[in-house]
Amino acid sequence: MRKKIPTLMRRVAPSTLAFFNGLRLLWAKDSYLQQTGFMRSWKAGYPCRPDGRPLPWMNYPVIAFLEERLNKSHRVFEYGSGYSTLFFASLAKEVVAVEHDRQWYTEIEKKLADNASLLHCELDYDGKYCRAITEAKGPFDLVVVDGRDRVNCMLQARLCLTENGVVILDDAQREQYLPGIHHLTASGFKRLNFEGLKPTGIAPERTTLFYRTQNCLDL
Numbered sequence: 001m002r003k004k005i006p007t008l009m010r011r012v013a014p015s016t017l018a019f020f021n022g023l024r025l026l027w028a029k030d031s032y033l034q035q036t037g038f039m040r041s042w043k044a045g046y047p048c049r050p051d052g053r054p055l056p057w058m059n060y061p062v063i064a065f066l067e068e069r070l071n072k073s074h075r076v077f078e079y080g081s082g083y084s085t086l087f088f089a090s091l092a093k094e095v096v097a098v099e100h101d102r103q104w105y106t107e108i109e110k111k112l113a114d115n116a117s118l119l120h121c122e123l124d125y126d127g128k129y130c131r132a133i134t135e136a137k138g139p140f141d142l143v144v145v146d147g148r149d150r151v152n153c154m155l156q157a158r159l160c161l162t163e164n165g166v167v168i169l170d171d172a173q174r175e176q177y178l179p180g181i182h183h184l185t186a187s188g189f190k191r192l193n194f195e196g197l198k199p200t201g202i203a204p205e206r207t208t209l210f211y212r213t214q215n216c217l218d219l
Contacts, residue, residue, distance in 0.1 A: 059205050075140045079132075140160060193207070
């Protein structure tokens with residue numbers, strides 16, 4: 001019996017340790033989930049920092065990168081609006097976003113800063129929605145593709161970039177976006193992938209930046 005006790009402890013202790021480390025990850029003030037705002041986002045119901053400042057629904061590594069590199073000289077166009085629009089407005093010179101959902105458009109418009117504007121466009125495919133960027137006063141330093149009809153939006157984005165502009169595709173791991181990815185790489189763009197956890201997410205997600213040798217984010 002005495003010989004069995006150490007063996008039992010070796011089996012139970014790692015599980016117990018893993019359990020308590022899991023609790024620390026959830027609740028310790030210096031844990032990743034607390035520092036990034038992951039836990040606050042679950043409680044608040046929207047992506048945010050621990051202090052409630054809005055974040056995009058993108059993975060934390062790319063959020064950290066954009067916070068470091070974006071500045072008040074950049075103009076941003078965004079396919080799909082939301083808390084990301086508020087985030088980009090806090091860092092960039094100007095943000096223009098297009099939104100197809102009228103109810104969501106009305107909700108976000110109330111929260112916009114003075115340097116952000118929102119366009120409403122009914123959803124279609126390879127039509128007015130993806131070409132809304134051509135109606136905005138471009139060109140833009142960054143084009144964020146995080147709405148609908150993403151492949152066609154990526155094709156239009158390339159035409160409305162500054163010479164050192166960057167295209168950002170969220171959820172880039174999805175196979176249906178491969179034609180857009182191949183189009184940009186065939187047009188001379190390099191790729192940089194960021195992968196990690198999103199606010200309130202449970203699995204790794206990918207965001208890809210498409211850039212040329214001379215680019216506004218110093219890649």
